Amino acid sequence: MRKYTVSLLIALLVPALACAAPNPKLAMPEFAGLAQKATESVTITLDTALLAMAGKFLDGNDPQDAATKEVIKGLRGIYVRSYTFDKDSAYQQADIDAVRSQLSAPGWTRLVETRSRKTRANVDIYIMIDKDQAVGLALIASEPRQFTIVNIIGAIDLDKLHKLEGQFGVPKLDIDLSKTPAQGPAK
Amino acid sequence: MSQDIESGMRAALRPVAPSDEFSQKLLAQVVADPPARSKSFRLVSQGARPLGWWLTASLAASLILAVGIQQHLQEQRLRQSGLEARREVLQALQVTSQKLNLAYEAVKSQSTSLAGEKPGV
Numbered sequence: 372m373r374k375y376t377v378s379l380l381i382a383l384l385v386p387a388l389a390c391a392a393p394n395p396k397l398a399m400p401e402f403a404g405l406a407q408k409a410t411e412s413v414t415i416t417l418d419t420a421l422l423a424m425a426g427k428f429l430d431g432n433d434p435q436d437a438a439t440k441e442v443i444k445g446l447r448g449i450y451v452r453s454y455t456f457d458k459d460s461a462y463q464q465a466d467i468d469a470v471r472s473q474l475s476a477p478g479w480t481r482l483v484e485t486r487s488r489k490t491r492a493n494v495d496i497y498i499m500i501d502k503d504q505a506v507g508l509a510l511i512a513s514e515p516r517q518f519t520i521v522n523i524i525g526a527i528d529l530d531k532l533h534k535l536e537g538q539f540g541v542p543k544l545d546i547d548l549s550k551t552p553a554q555g556p557a558k
Numbered sequence: 559m560s561q562d563i564e565s566g567m568r569a570a571l572r573p574v575a576p577s578d579e580f581s582q583k584l585l586a587q588v589v590a591d592p593p594a595r596s597k598s599f600r601l602v603s604q605g606a607r608p609l610g611w612w613l614t615a616s617l618a619a620s621l622i623l624a625v626g627i628q629q630h631l632q633e634q635r636l637r638q639s640g641l642e643a644r645r646e647v648l649q650a651l652q653v654t655s656q657k658l659n660l661a662y663e664a665v666k667s668q669s670t671s672l673a674g675e676k677p678g679v
Binding site: 413415417421422424425427428429435439442443449451453483485486487489490492494496510512514519521523 | 648
């Protein structure tokens with residue numbers, strides 16, 4: 372009887388504990404309607420197994436491949452949804468808000484929020500930190516004819532991401548985890 | 559009368575030893591023309607295999623070939639999947655970097671405009 376009680380307690384506690392731990396993986400909507408309207412759509416879903424497989428096919432002798440290999444080393448998933456349209460305002464903000472609302476959950480910290488009148492692009496970068504290490508990155512970029520959602524899960528090394536400068540044209544953002552996030556919207 | 563017949567038959571059927579000449583002729587004939595062997599003995603002595611052996615060997619060879627082809631196809635599929643995963647990783651990082659660049663440009667232009675607003679800077 373005592374053994375049964377202990378087992379029952381464990382069975383009840385484990386899911387509760389799992390729910391309590393912040394989850395860096397975002398629930399991405401299907402965006403089926405948008406995909407039909409879009410002139411170009413990018414849907415990438417890479418889990419741990421696929422990342423490991425990709426790592427085997429990255430050439431260590433090629434600088435770009437070598438840098439990529441370093442970046443994805445500690446990652447557990449990369450998820451990208453990007454849709455490009457042939458006219459302005461072809462998508463609704465509500466489409467993005469379903470994802471954005473998840474970023475107000477505990478664990479997520481907004482690192483960068485930019486609003487540009489010049490390019491009419493809004494970019495929000497969120498990060499999830501666990502034990503002084505980034506374990507999740509979420510990026511939402513909305514432009515008049517395009518919106519992009521990127522979710523990266525795993526041990527994100529921002530230094531290595533910086534070192535990708537020159538590869539893919541990644542800029543140095545001077546992102547310092549000790550600084551307070553959300554410097555304010557750009558005008 | 560019966561005795562005469564009996565003695566006549568005995569005399570006719572008595573064993574007679576062959577002459578030396580006969581023995582020599584017979585031996586010479588045996589050496590010149592050896593006796594014919596059986597067909598199965600001839601086949602085995604020439605190295606031929608029975609039909610069952612050939613069937614087994616063909617089956618084994620087919621099995622090995624099938625396994626080899628399947629392994630090759632599996633490796634091809636694995637390679638294709640790996641290359642596709644690599645392409646997607648590169649594309650994902652490219653898209654991420656493009657959007658990071660957007661944020662960077664916005665932050666940079668804000669910094670520039672703020673610097674321009676401050677007097678004496």
